[in-house]
Amino acid sequence: MVEKGKMVKISYEGYVDGKLFDTTNEELAKKEGIYSPNMVYGPATIFVGEGQVLPGLDELLLEMDVGEEREVVLPPEKAFGKRDPSKIKLIPMSEFKKRGIKPFKGMVITIDGVPGKVVSINSGRVLVDFNHELAGREVKYKIKIEEVIDDKKDIVKEIIKMYVPRLDNVKVSIRNGTVKIELPEFAPFIPNIQTAKMAIANEILKRLQDVEKVSFVETFERKKTEE
Incomplete structure (x- = not known):
């Protein structure tokens, strides 16, 4: 079983009254008419047992193994809460x-x-x-643990994606207790990037106990011109 606090990638489908309302699968979202261009599809990265998914799913994940897929029906108190x-x-x-x-x-x-x-x-x-749209409703989920992430560099990269989902081309190195994150040139133009950098650094320091410092590097290169 997966330990509490472990970083994992999960895929899932959420149904209410037999109708899909949430999924990590882009093709399924398009097929069922719930696709959103603002969503980043693909397996979601979370820390198990730390409230990053619905309470009932958090409890279930702690009972599952990597590669395992389960279906579960969640009562309102284990899903989006009772209506208040x-x-x-x-x-x-x-x-x-x-x-x-x-x-x-x-x-x-x-x-x-x-x-x-x-x-x-x-x-x-x-x-x-101000109740959640699905408060008071019973929901059904299909959920699978795709993988556990143990490599420190991969953990850093996934933490970055948690806070800035569309930030790619990030180089990460870890040496002598320092994590160095090299950001692409467009990074300064990302909204709220400074706040995100602070959150990323705090999360890395929390998760990697042998890391003492997080450094962000922004490099601007001279553009080559064609004659």
Whole structure:
């Protein structure tokens, strides 16, 4: 069985009422009409048992071996939680006007960092449900542990992808307790890259106990011109 805290790659499919709502498989997502161009498909990297997936999946993964595939039905409390009436709030229309938002029924909004859906609009007040869309629902998952990642360089590269999924062409070296990460030239133009670098460094220092320092290197080369 996989130990808690181990980095693994998992593939999965999530169903509610027999309908696919989440998957790591790009072709399946396209086939079932839930494909999103903003998603990065392929096996997802997580640290097992640390709350990076639904509670019921975290518990199941700790019972599984590499290469094993299982199906599980999760009750609401092990999935997206029970519906909480206190998360359904009446918000004055004036709050939306301050933010330049014109709400409509079914609109998904984010207020103070919390996503919610507009349920109704009446008498200058907007009823917003901040429960997760699948709160209170039973869900079924097919999940497989594709591999365990033990190599330190690979762990660093996967941590980078966790925080900046589309960042490729990253060179990693580890020597004398220092991890050196060479970033591509376009890296400075990635939104919130400085915050991501800090998070990446903290995660590396947390996971690799023999590492004392994380260094990011950005190199700019002279472009060759053709005569």
